[in-house]
Amino acid sequence: MAGVPGYEALAETLARRGVDVEAVKAALKRQRIETPSWGYGNSGTRFKVFPWPGAARNIYEKLADAAVVHRFTGVCPTVAIHIPWDKVEDWEGLRQYAASLGLQIGAVNPNLFQDDDYRLGSVCHPDPRVRRRAVEHMLECIEIAEKVGSSILSLWFADGTNYPGQDDFRARKHRMLEALSEVYRRMPPGMRMLIEYKFFEPAFYHTDLADWGMAYVIATHLGPQAQVLVDTGHHPQGTNIEHIVAFLLDEGRLGGFHFNNRKYADDDLIVGSINPFELFLIFNELVAAEQDPRTAETARAVAYMIDQSHNIEPKIEAMIQSVVNIQTAYAKALLVDRRRLREAQEAGDVLEAHRVLLEAYETDVRPLLAQVRLEMGLDPDPVAAFRRSGYAEKVARERGIAVAASGYPGAS
Ligand code: RM4
Ligand code: MN
Ligand code: MN
Numbered sequence: 001m002a003g004v005p006g007y008e009a010l011a012e013t014l015a016r017r018g019v020d021v022e023a024v025k026a027a028l029k030r031q032r033i034e035t036p037s038w039g040y041g042n043s044g045t046r047f048k049v050f051p052w053p054g055a056a057r058n059i060y061e062k063l064a065d066a067a068v069v070h071r072f073t074g075v076c077p078t079v080a081i082h083i084p085w086d087k088v089e090d091w092e093g094l095r096q097y098a099a100s101l102g103l104q105i106g107a108v109n110p111n112l113f114q115d116d117d118y119r120l121g122s123v124c125h126p127d128p129r130v131r132r133r134a135v136e137h138m139l140e141c142i143e144i145a146e147k148v149g150s151s152i153l154s155l156w157f158a159d160g161t162n163y164p165g166q167d168d169f170r171a172r173k174h175r176m177l178e179a180l181s182e183v184y185r186r187m188p189p190g191m192r193m194l195i196e197y198k199f200f201e202p203a204f205y206h207t208d209l210a211d212w213g214m215a216y217v218i219a220t221h222l223g224p225q226a227q228v229l230v231d232t233g234h235h236p237q238g239t240n241i242e243h244i245v246a247f248l249l250d251e252g253r254l255g256g257f258h259f260n261n262r263k264y265a266d267d268d269l270i271v272g273s274i275n276p277f278e279l280f281l282i283f284n285e286l287v288a289a290e291q292d293p294r295t296a297e298t299a300r301a302v303a304y305m306i307d308q309s310h311n312i313e314p315k316i317e318a319m320i321q322s323v324v325n326i327q328t329a330y331a332k333a334l335l336v337d338r339r340r341l342r343e344a345q346e347a348g349d350v351l352e353a354h355r356v357l358l359e360a361y362e363t364d365v366r367p368l369l370a371q372v373r374l375e376m377g378l379d380p381d382p383v384a385a386f387r388r389s390g391y392a393e394k395v396a397r398e399r400g401i402a403v404a405a406s407g408y409p410g411a412s
Pocket of ligand 2: 307
């Protein structure tokens, strides 16, 4: 097959470096990235939600848009849903509709933070009635997952406190464990519970699962079907996320990702937009674990999901750009010369080891990804192809501009 511009030269350089280019391309073709239903609708900050012309208004439109992302990237066949945001009467119908678009429903995310009842938390709430409600909602989500053919229950808790003394840390931990044990027992074999942590927001004094270690402890109490989910925007500044990733992979407890990027807090910007080097280093650990027989099984089961909130940018194009950024990081990580890296590490050659990573990171992989897409029967440039398709204009005409409100009272 005729190559895309720049591909032959790159392939030659890589071959000279000892890279098995065909194996790298095969890995890139196998990569899968899940997009979130909520990334296609209008979303924003607590100051303002800017309505985007044509933004999806319901789960059917969200799936239609996700199908467009899959059509142009070829690697996004599943879509995460949030309940009740995406609730429908007929789940079998939704599953069939997704299938008709070439999609499957991915992770099911219960919403445990938007009811008036949850002011003091959900599974950690002091009132057993509220905890019961939270458990029932998670059990409902397990049923939904079974109906739509999903094997992932993805949990994030807004639980926490705002003031010192507000509640008892240890009592809250026990309440959470009790609630999650019940949910865990009700999961069918083959279903995984992914537990997401976050060190602040919406609670500001403490959150009940503040970091990966707490999520890990809960997961080990529950059993092997419970794993940790790393949302890249949920750490204090300066946290070494790739180290956490390596540690959890080694323990068999890395279940999945919520990819996004941030400058300051949980900004939910496009993954790889602020710190592409960090994303590369995360993928470097994943590739290393994929290639190590002791961690390969865990690494191969990792659910790669995007969790972003597109505020001022067009939703679908933002998603395609995110997928491209993830592919770029993965491609570069696949180019790391692992034998040379190990030799340098064992020899204590600090800077040679560092340079091995830089050599891969600084490689321009755009022709490689373009070639992979061509071989997959796709346009080599998915963003340009999407822009040319006229889909954005078409849905803007058909759907119009939905009314979007701000989170602040009085500013609807
Ligand atoms: C949280 C977290 C969850 C997401 C909610 C909407 O910060 O990232 O994954 O479901 O936001
Ligand atoms: Mn998340
Ligand atoms: Mn978040």
